[in-house]
Amino acid sequence: MKEKILIVEDDINTLNGLAEILEEENLEICKAKNARMALGEFNKGAFDLVLMDYLLPDQNGLELSGVLLENQPDIKIIMMTAFGTVKNAVNAMKMGIYDYLTKPINLDELLIIIRRALEEKRLISENLDLKSKLTRTYRFENIIGVSGKMQEVFQKIAKVAATDATVLLRGESGTGKELIARAVHFQSKRQNHAMVEINCASIPENLLESELFGHEKGAFTGAYKMKKGKFEIADKGTLFLDEIGELPLSLQAKLLRVLQEKRFNRVGGVDNIEVDVRLIAATNADLEKRMAEKLFREDLYYRLNVIPILIPPLRERLEDIGPLTDHFLKKYVLKDQRQIQGISEEARKLLMGYDWPGNVRELENAIENAVVMCEGTHIAAQDLPAYLQGPRATGSPLFDRVLEDSNLGYKEKLEACEREIIRQALSETGNNKTQAARKMGFTLRTLRNKVKKYNL
Ligand SMILES: Nc1ncnc2c1ncn2[C@@H]1O[C@H](COP(=O)(O)OP(=O)(O)OP(=O)(O)O)[C@@H](O)[C@H]1O
Ligand SMILES: [Mg+2]
Known part of the structure; x- marks a missing residue:
């Protein structure tokens, strides 16, 4: 079955030109000259993608997109904007629009983006369980993942976000644990309360207890006034315990007690403090091994491991490399205000052929660097780090x-x-x-x- 595309463009020459090109790509095309006609067509047929001019005679593209997305959250919308409206384009991306292109349209780029959008849509609709809400919001959270493995992760996020269950995020360094932790919080009913983070590896052991649970005035030298701990600050919200594998044993015992009794004392305090906190923990450590070595408490492990989510390393989901590359390219091109339009095939192949031990973070750094190095309109192979070459x-x-x-x-x-x-x-x-x-x-x-x- 051919995929269906609606083109909305008031300039008749552009409209017909684009339609002709896309028809040659074996796509079914429907044309509309303004927002009113576009809505008429939209209501008649199930479209996979809408290619839309930002400036329409009767309505602007963002408003029209809002209506379309409301009716069909998984519709892929690509916006064509005049040069200089980048800010609108950023708003558009936030709103759930798939992508944007600046005029004059580069046809190669357009075709690549359309194919990628259709591929993503196909993968997602194959995943029947996936809630439509999720497909709309995961782009908002800027989490990219078209691979089956990441789609499974997204499904899990959607399911657990609604609950108060403790989540344990596992995955190698740079796989996106922190990003996913945020997504869980911001899709939960706690989204309007705080998400408080603490990195268990970066705070010295003797300060960690007071960081977590707070202290009373005079509890120790230097405690000049009462201070609330992260647990208290996170009340009604989410507490994110990053690098939980590095939590010292003494504090593991204290944390366990808080999880069991659901209350605690500030350091040097006697009053019991009760809080309503959802916990998300993350680690790239081998917790099972650490347990075997008696460096991590088994009872704490079972308390935390209620809903485990494993984020696979990038080398096990090669399909994500392309979309992530495009995402980071767009991000750094915008940030650095560069005129780079894309990435050469040769460079893409290098990215695909590497095993990414530092995972998504390493890919992001490589692209950020390449944007700085690039002297042409497209990222070339030599703009990438030497070890990829x-x-x-x-x-x-x-x-x-x-x-x-x-x-x-x-x-x-x-x-x-x-x-x-x-x-x-x-x-x-x-x-x-x-x-x-x-x-x-x-x-x-x-x-x-x-x-x-x-x-x-
Ligand atoms: N699926 C993704 N889509 C977009 N960006 C991603 C994705 N996964 C990771 N990133 C980006 O990669 C970088 C590393 O991600 P993050 O900090 O969440 O990793 P981590 O698993 O917490 O790593 P570490 O174990 O080293 O703390 C961040 O800039 C994040 O935004
Ligand atoms: Mg992290």
């Missing part, structure tokens, strides 16, 4: 590829190998930097610097 023989071990690559100097080869070794050490230790550093004979500080340098 090896021969494209994917599947052969990384070291072989690097060593045989005559384009790389010794320094680059050394760095590529070092990066891989550090990645392995971190992965083997469940991202425990202290352990990994010891294994490799680095100081913790050296390792930290290298992790930063290599985007791990």
Whole structure:
């Protein structure tokens, strides 16, 4: 069955031209010259996509889009705007419009975006369970994912958001745990209350208790006045415990008690404080291993692991690389006010052929960098980081590829190998930097610097 597209454009030449081109792409086309005609057509037939001019004679494109999205939340709308209305375009994206293009329209770009939109729509409608509300909002949250695995994650988010159940997000570094935690909160009935975050790895052990539970005036040296802890601040909202795997054992016991009794005391206090808090925890550590090593309490694990959501690494969902690339490209082109229109096929292939140990974060950094490096209208292969540039023989071990690559100097080869070794050490230790550093004979500080340098 042909996919159906409605084109809304008041300039007759443009309208007919676009229709002709898209018909050649084996799409079924319907034309409308203004918003009123567009609505008439829309009510008659089930469209997959609407290509719309922003400036219409009888209504602006955003208003019309609002009506269309209300009636069919999964409709893909692509807006064509005149140059200089980028701000409107950003509003459009927030509203649930799929994408926008600035005039004069670049046909290659248009066709790529249309294909991507239709593909995404097809994947989503195959996933029958998925609520239409979700399809509309997950773009709003800026979480991109067309792969089956991410669609499953989205489905889970939709289901758990409505409840108060504790969620445990698992996944390698950079897979999007924090982003998903936010999505759960902002789709829950707690969305109008606070989402409070605490990173259990970054706060020294002796301060963490007072950070979590607060302290009374005079509780310890330096406690000049009463301070509320994150649990209290998050009352009626959500508390996000990031890197829960790094929570020291002493505090694991205290946290467990709070979860069981649903109340606590501030440090140095005697009054019981009761709060209504939904917990989301996240970790990239191997909790099962940490339990076996007695570094993580089993009882706490079961308390937290009510609804586990595993976010797969990027290398297990290659379909997402393309849409994520486009998303980040758009983001940084807008941010840096660049005139870059797209990305070359060669560069795309390099992105697809890499295994992304740093996951989405690494991809985002690579694109941000490429936008800075790019001198033409399209991101080229050489704008991407050097370690992506090896021969494209994917599947052969990384070291072989690097060593045989005559384009790389010794320094680059050394760095590529070092990066891989550090990645392995971190992965083997469940991202425990202290352990990994010891294994490799680095100081913790050296390792930290290298992790930063290599985007791990
Ligand atoms: N599906 C996605 N769509 C769009 N952006 C994403 C997606 N997943 C991750 N990102 C982006 O990648 C970056 C890393 O994501 P995030 O901080 O949520 O990862 P994380 O799993 O919490 O990593 P870490 O374990 O290192 O804390 C962020 O800038 C985030 O916005
Ligand atoms: Mg995180």
